[in-house]
Amino acid sequence: MTAVSDLNNTLNEMDEASVLENVIRYLQYLQERVDILEEQARKPVVHVKKSELVVDDVGSSSSEQQSTPSIEARVCDKHVLLRIYCEKRKGILVKILGEIEKLNLGVVNTSVVPFGSSFLDITIIAEKEKEFSLAVKEIVQSLYNVLHRAA
Template sequence: MRSAGAMSRKPVHAQEHVLAERKRREKISERFIALSAIIPNLKKMDKASILEDAIKCLKELQHRVKALEEEVAAKTVESVIVVKKSQLATYDGTSSSSDQSSCNQNDQRLSLPEIEARVSGKCVLIKIHCEKRNGFVSKMIDEIEKLDLTVVNSCVLPFGSSTLDVTILAQMDVGFSLKMGDLVRNLRQALLDVM
């Protein structure tokens, strides 16, 4: 009896195995159909061609992702230059720092303004923190436009009773060729002329 029971189990087990294999093949076929539906310009519908075109498509997408990542990296902020009250940048590119703690209020009023310039693509963001002066904003906008920049937007906020916080967004014109350090120096000099 034992051998008859074992023999009857084998065909049942084999039948289950055949059904499981059939389901597995059906799933694979369904997945190939789904894959063939999303591959562009697929010409042949056999499994080898579908896999080959899918691999090509994935490689193209990887190259496209890499190119887009490089493009995004190039569009990020390229440079930041800051001239602070405690630092005097000279025209030959050297700099000298003074101890800010030793400055009293009168020295700070005579010290340089803070100027920051950032570039992203063709846009330039200029931030200036300086003393209040009549005609300062119009003079600064004139100077910016002389440097082949077009002012897109500006915002002037009073900061305390005697200082201004100015933010200017400008677009580079075709003739713009300054480095950010030169731009900051030119703006600082124009600001000193107004003050």
């Protein structure tokens, strides 16, 4: 009991029943939070590679297939998490961020990590704006089109 009351300065003069009541309420809050996070974790993830999007691309070579961009998207409430693995090209990040803005998503955070000398691992967190109305697969398709045009 003493350890619990030390965590919260307002508990200094409370009796044990009050401390227990606060602990129970906090545990209930934590359980509700776990339930919400578990529900969000069950939501589907869209992971799209070129071979899944373009079936009729007969003329592609195996080296082209290896440098295919990989795009993963997750939605959680008003936020969209995007993970993009693509070839390093001049201006590619600007094009990706521009496309995200066109999709009525506001960029909250961006992380770009070079992988080797010719690839990028890009992580973007974006927030849905009021006008946003696309499905996750449409976001991925739009970004794939931008990456394909830049190649």
